[in-house]
Amino acid sequence: MPLTTRYAAPAMADHPLPAADVARDWLATMALIRRFEERAGEMYAKAKVGGFLHLAIGEEATIVGCGRALRDSDYLISTYRSHGHALVRGTPAQNVMAELFGRVDGVSRGRGGSMHMFDGARRFMGGYGIVGGNLPIAAGFALASDMLGTQDATLCTFGDGASNQGTFGETMNLAALWHLPVVFLVSNNQFGMGTALARHSAVTDLQVKGEGFGVPGMECDGMDVLDTHAVVTEALRMAREQRRPVLVEAITYRFRGHSMADPEEYRTKDQVQEWRARDPLLTFTARLEADGVLRDGEAAEIDAAAVAVVDAAVAFADASPHPAPESLYDDVYVLGDQVQGLYSVDTTKSAGPGPAGAPETGAVPQQMTAALEAGEEA
Ligand SMILES: Cc1ncc(C[n+]2csc(CCOP(=O)(O)OP(=O)(O)O)c2C)c(N)n1
Numbered sequence: 001m002p003l004t005t006r007y008a009a010p011a012m013a014d015h016p017l018p019a020a021d022v023a024r025d026w027l028a029t030m031a032l033i034r035r036f037e038e039r040a041g042e043m044y045a046k047a048k049v050g051g052f053l054h055l056a057i058g059e060e061a062t063i064v065g066c067g068r069a070l071r072d073s074d075y076l077i078s079t080y081r082s083h084g085h086a087l088v089r090g091t092p093a094q095n096v097m098a099e100l101f102g103r104v105d106g107v108s109r110g111r112g113g114s115m116h117m118f119d120g121a122r123r124f125m126g127g128y129g130i131v132g133g134n135l136p137i138a139a140g141f142a143l144a145s146d147m148l149g150t151q152d153a154t155l156c157t158f159g160d161g162a163s164n165q166g167t168f169g170e171t172m173n174l175a176a177l178w179h180l181p182v183v184f185l186v187s188n189n190q191f192g193m194g195t196a197l198a199r200h201s202a203v204t205d206l207q208v209k210g211e212g213f214g215v216p217g218m219e220c221d222g223m224d225v226l227d228t229h230a231v232v233t234e235a236l237r238m239a240r241e242q243r244r245p246v247l248v249e250a251i252t253y254r255f256r257g258h259s260m261a262d263p264e265e266y267r268t269k270d271q272v273q274e275w276r277a278r279d280p281l282l283t284f285t286a287r288l289e290a291d292g293v294l295r296d297g298e299a300a301e302i303d304a305a306a307v308a309v310v311d312a313a314v315a316f317a318d319a320s321p322h323p324a325p326e327s328l329y330d331d332v333y334v335l336g337d338q339v340q341g342l343y344s345v346d347t348t349k350s351a352g353p354g355p356a357g358a359p360e361t362g363a364v365p366q367q368m369t370a371a372l373e374a375g376e377e378a
C-alpha cells in the first residue's frame with residue numbers, strides 16, 4: 001500500500017483563518033522577508049554585499065507557513081537561500097543584513113555571508129552551501145532529540161534539485177530505519193539553477209520520492225501560507241508523535257533568478273507573470289481583507305513597517321565594523337600538523353616556525369608564517 005497521502009489542496013478561501021493577530025503576524029513576516037530580499041538585491045548591486053546572493057522572492061508563503069508550524073524548541077535547517085528562514089525564526093533583520101555585509105554584528109560575525117546564516121539560540125541551524133548537504137545533518141539533529149528523549153522535531157528545507165543528490169536517499173533510509181522525528185520539506189520552485197524540474201528529475205511528483213525508503217509523502221500549495229501551515233503542522237505532528245520522518249513537497253516558484261548572476265534564459269517572461277499572479281502576499285492580503293481581518297489601509301501599514309525595519313537594518317549593517325584583520329584565524333580549529341597548508345598554521349600565536357609546541361608542518365606553511373610575521377603580503 002502506498003505510504004503517500006494523496007491530497008488536493010483546498011482553495012485558500014476554504015482554509016480556516018488563524019486568530020487575527022496570528023494572521024497579521026504571518027502577513028507581516030512575509031512582507032518583512034519580501035522587503036528584506038528586495039533590499040538585499042539592491043545592496044548587492046551596490047557592491048555592499050560580496051559573494052553569492054540567492055533571493056527567495058516568491059517563496060515567502062512556503063517559508064512562513066512551515067516556519068510558523070514549528071515550536072520554539074524545534075530545529076530548522078535550510079540551504080543557501082535562507083535569509084527568510086532566519087527572519088521567520090526571529091533573528092533580527094539587522095543581524096541578517098550585517099552578515100550579508102560581512103560585518104562583525106552579522107549572525108556569523110561576518111564570516112559566513114549570505115549562504116551561512118546561523119542562530120543557534122533560536123534553533124535555526126543554518127544555511128548550507130552544499131546542495132543536499134543539510135539532509136544528513138538534519139537527521140543528526142533528529143537523532144539527538146531522540147536519544148535525549150525530547151519532543152523536539154527537526155524541519156529540513158531543500159530544493160527540488162537537491163532531491164537528486166545521493167544524500168537524499170541515504171538520509172531517507174536512515175531516518176525511516178531509526179524512526180527519526182524529522183520533516184523534509186522540498187521547496188519545489190520548478191528549477192535547479194537553470195534546469196527545469198522535468199529535465200533534472202525522472203520523477204517529477206517529488207512527494208513520492210521517499211516512498212521506496214519508507215518515508216510517507218505529502219504535498220502542499222507553497223504559494224498559500226494557510227495550506228503550507230496546515231500540511232506542515234500535520235507532518236510535524238506525525239514526526240513527533242509517531243516517530244517517523246515525513247517528506248512534504250511545497251509547490252512554489254521563485255520570481256527572481258537563481259542568484260544575482262542569473263541571466264534567466266531558461267524560462268519565459270509569460271511563465272514568470274503567470275506565477276506572479278499568484279503572489280503569496282497579494283493573495284493572503286486579499287483573503288484577510290475579504291474576511292474583515294484587515295481594515296482599509298492596514299496592509300499598507302504592515303508593508304510600511306516592514307520597509308522601516310529593513311531601512312534600519314541597512315543603516316545598522318553599514319555602521320557595523322568589518323572584522324579586524326588580526327582575527328582572520330579566529331575560529332579556525334584545525335591547526336598544526338593536522339592538515340598541511342596555509343590555513344593549518346596558527347600565525348597569530350606562534351613565535352617559532354610553527355604553532356607553539358607543534359611539530360613542523362612543512363616548508364610552505366612555514367614560509368607563509370614567516371612572511372605574515374614580517375608583515376609582508378601573503
Ligand atoms: C553538491 C553541490 N553541487 C552543485 C552545487 C551548485 N549549485 C548551487 S545551487 C544549485 C541548484 C540547486 O537547486 P535546488 O535544489 O532546486 O534549490 P533552489 O536553488 O532552487 O532553491 C546548484 C546545482 C552546490 N552548491 N553543491
Ligand SMILES: [Mg+2]
Nearest residue numbers: 159160191192
Ligand atoms: Mg529549485
